[in-house]
Amino acid sequence: MLELNKDNFDEEVLESDGVVLVDFWGENCDLCLDLMPDVEDLAEEYGDDVKFCKLNIKGNRRLAMGQQVLGLPSIVLYKDGEKKEHLSGEDVDRDAIEEAIKELI
Amino acid sequence: MSENYDMIIVGGGPAGMSAAIYGSRSKLKTLVLESKRKTGGQVATYEEMENYPGVPETSAPELMENFRTHAEKFDAEFAKGEVIDIVNNGFEKIVKTKDKEYTAKSVILATGAEPRKLGIKGEEEFKGKGVSYCATCDAEFYEGLEVVVIGNGNSAVEEAIYLTKFADKVTIVVIHEEGVMDAEKLFQERAFANDKIEFFWNSTVEEIKGEGLVDSVVVKNIKTGEKTDFECDGVFFFVGRVPSTDFLENTEIELNDNNYIKANDNMETNIPGIYAAGDVREKVVRQVITAAGDGATAAVMAQSYLEAEEYWQENVVESAKPVIVSFWSPTDNESIETIGKLEELGLEDRGYKMVKIDTYKNKLITDRYNVEEIPTILKIEDGEVKERLVNPMIEDVKEVTIENLEEVKN
Numbered sequence: 001m002l003e004l005n006k007d008n009f010d011e012e013v014l015e016s017d018g019v020v021l022v023d024f025w026g027e028n029c030d031l032c033l034d035l036m037p038d039v040e041d042l043a044e045e046y047g048d049d050v051k052f053c054k055l056n057i058k059g060n061r062r063l064a065m066g067q068q069v070l071g072l073p074s075i076v077l078y079k080d081g082e083k084k085e086h087l088s089g090e091d092v093d094r095d096a097i098e099e100a101i102k103e104l105i
Numbered sequence: 106m107s108e109n110y111d112m113i114i115v116g117g118g119p120a121g122m123s124a125a126i127y128g129s130r131s132k133l134k135t136l137v138l139e140s141k142r143k144t145g146g147q148v149a150t151y152e153e154m155e156n157y158p159g160v161p162e163t164s165a166p167e168l169m170e171n172f173r174t175h176a177e178k179f180d181a182e183f184a185k186g187e188v189i190d191i192v193n194n195g196f197e198k199i200v201k202t203k204d205k206e207y208t209a210k211s212v213i214l215a216t217g218a219e220p221r222k223l224g225i226k227g228e229e230e231f232k233g234k235g236v237s238y239c240a241t242c243d244a245e246f247y248e249g250l251e252v253v254v255i256g257n258g259n260s261a262v263e264e265a266i267y268l269t270k271f272a273d274k275v276t277i278v279v280i281h282e283e284g285v286m287d288a289e290k291l292f293q294e295r296a297f298a299n300d301k302i303e304f305f306w307n308s309t310v311e312e313i314k315g316e317g318l319v320d321s322v323v324v325k326n327i328k329t330g331e332k333t334d335f336e337c338d339g340v341f342f343f344v345g346r347v348p349s350t351d352f353l354e355n356t357e358i359e360l361n362d363n364n365y366i367k368a369n370d371n372m373e374t375n376i377p378g379i380y381a382a383g384d385v386r387e388k389v390v391r392q393v394i395t396a397a398g399d400g401a402t403a404a405v406m407a408q409s410y411l412e413a414e415e416y417w418q419e420n421v422v423e424s425a426k427p428v429i430v431s432f433w434s435p436t437d438n439e440s441i442e443t444i445g446k447l448e449e450l451g452l453e454d455r456g457y458k459m460v461k462i463d464t465y466k467n468k469l470i471t472d473r474y475n476v477e478e479i480p481t482i483l484k485i486e487d488g489e490v491k492e493r494l495v496n497p498m499i500e501d502v503k504e505v506t507i508e509n510l511e512e513v514k515n
Contacts, residue, residue: 029242030150034142061246068317070339071233072242088233090219 001043004055006063012053014081019104021097023054024064024074031090032073038094039075042101049105079104110136112407113200113209115188116349118146119393120383121215122172123400124407128213129179131408136209137176138202140187145169146217147346147384148393150241151260152267157393168393188216189352193376196414210378210414211407214358214366215400217384218346218391223255227313228342235319235339240264243339247272250338253322255310257281261343262288262296268341269301276337278305278324305335313340348385361387372403377469378410413469422488426458429506432471432481434464439496440480446499447482452506 004012004022013020023039025032036054043052057064057072067076067083075097077085085100112128114121117139128135143149151165160168173183186202191212200207220238222228228236237243244267251274254265265275277296279286283306286293296302305324311332312323322340324333348365359367359375365388366381368374374381382399384391421428429452433440444461453459464471464479474483474490484492484505492505 026242026245028245029239030141030143031239031242057245061248065246065318068234070235070243070246070318071237072239074233086233089236090238 001040002051002053004053005060009055009063012051013078016051016078017080019050019101020078021050021052021101022067022076022078023052024057024067024069024072024076025054026057026072029072031092035073035075035092039097042094042097046098046101046105050101075100077101077104108205108207110134110207110209111411112136112211112213112404113138113198113207114213114215115191115200116146116215116217116383116385117141117144117173117183118215118217118383118396119148119169119172120217120385120396120400120403121146121213122169122176123397124213124215124380124382124404125176125181125400126172126179127401127404128407129176129181131404133408133411135176135181136207137181137183138186138188138200138207139183140185142185144173144183147219150239151263152241153263154393172397187352191353191356191358191379193357193379196378196418198378210411211380212378213372213380213382213400213403213407214353214374214385215382215396215403216349216352217396218348220342221345221347223310223342223344225310225312227315227319231313231315231319231340234317235315236313237339237341238343240267240341243341244268244271247339249273251276251336252339252341253278253310253335253337254341254343256343256345257286257288258343258345259288259292262286262292264341264343265302266292266295266299269299272301272339274301274303276303276305276335278308278310278322280307280309280327282307305333310340346384350385363387370402371406372399373406377473378407378414380407409466410469413467417470420458420460421485424458424485426456427484427486427491428458428460429502430460430462430483430485432462432464432474432476432479432483434479436465437479443480443482443497443499447502450499450503450507455507457506 075087111133112135114124114137117137125137148165149169154163154165154168190201192199198209198212248271252272254277257279265277268275307328308324308326310322311325314321321334321336324335350364366386368381368386372380372382380403382403383396431444478495482494
């Protein structure tokens with residue numbers, strides 16, 4: 001999965017064609033760490049159709065908030081640079097993410 | 106590695122890990138199944154831990170790490186897995202996770218509780234956009250911002266204090282009269298003394314509003330009915346907890362009206378060999394120390410259950426010979442006398458197996474066979490009760506054993 005930061009976010013996500021998934025996570029967020037292996041799993045499976053990225057909010061708080069992300073974990077999907085889906089909270093699991101991916105590809 | 110266990114513990118919080126320490130130390134093959142990556146349960150998500158006896162200087166995550174190390178020291182196994190069902194086949198119980206099945210002779214349910222959702226307008230919509238249930242996850246976002254905390258129990262007030270390390274202002278919405286909160290006095294005092302914390306009393310939050318992100322909440326005074334549009338950047342929900350018992354939906358395990366598991370003082374549920382411990386159990390006090398106590402009780406009871414059941418299966422149910430079972434108690438003279446006379450009959454030489462059950466120690470078997478009076482003698486063949494003698498004369502016993510046997514021979 002591609003590591004995002006302030007410098008490459010616009011280029012890799014907003015100016016990118018096709019479907020991009022961004023996993024917003026934080027080191028203090030246990031749910032995020034629980035979810036990460038599932039997202040990596042999905043990256044193996046859908047890697048050809050979707051660009052999988054992750055963004056550690058440490059140092060990137062404003063960037064996340066600019067994407068209207070104010071809670072973790074947040075999985076945000078973009079298509080052709082446009083925000084299409086924002087999954088967040090305790091109920092986010094592999095199945096929910098996979099469903100969202102399938103809708104966009 | 107074998108997937109058969111003596112004891113499977115569902116949930117790796119303080120109750121589950123205490124049970125694991127007791128179980129594995131007693132040489133039971135013990136497995137803890139935790140749905141999350143990290144063990145420790147609700148406690149591991151907190152910061153401070155000030156009231157666990159004997160450990161005056163620790164943090165909540167550190168204490169939970171020590172619970173785990175302690176259990177692993179006695180070879181308890183840990184696995185990640187969310188349990189979705191439990192099938193009770195008598196002495197064998199099948200514990201199913203999403204992708205695996207385990208069998209266990211005893212099961213301890215220690216799944217704890219999770220934050221309750223209020224279901225107010227905007228709660229779903231603004232999840233991850235200002236609505237939060239986890240202060241440690243999201244606090245950093247609110248540096249220099251203003252947040253609202255809904256709830257007034259220990260976790261609400263504790264987390265509100267934690268949030269003041271980041272946010273400029275934290276407003277707690279309390280449903281009770283001014284000055285009244287459910288949290289412990291100690292937390293209340295700290296909150297009152299904190300300059301960054303303010304309160305809405307007699308109030309609830311009715312709606313969360315915003316565009317893209319949370320802009321405000323509608324606070325309703327339940328006494329006057331007055332509504333206030335209160336500006337804030339985030340809303341944290343700490344409105345109590347609900348037990349994690351959804352996975353028991355298809356089982357016979359008895360729950361109360363609020364879906365907590367019903368268990369007695371010995372942590373026994375209505376199903377023999379299945380126990381409940383910690384916050385998931387119907388009870389009043391829910392603390393780390395009481396959860397740990399529950400776990401210890403459950404494990405000790407499970408161990409004595411295993412011993413009693415294993416002995417019974419081996420010596421009675423699976424016995425090739427007919428078995429004479431005498432229910433007795435060392436404090437009941439009549440039962441001692443009967444047993445003495447029984448031994449004089451020399452039934453073992455005539456092909457019987459003799460088994461004694463102490464009704465005080467072995468309630469499991471005593472209750473299963475509805476033994477209410479002692480002495481009671483059962484004659485069991487192929488696992489089935491063929492004769493039942495309550496308070497028998499020795500002649501009666503002779504009749505169903507020796508004479509019956511001769512009859513068969515003739």
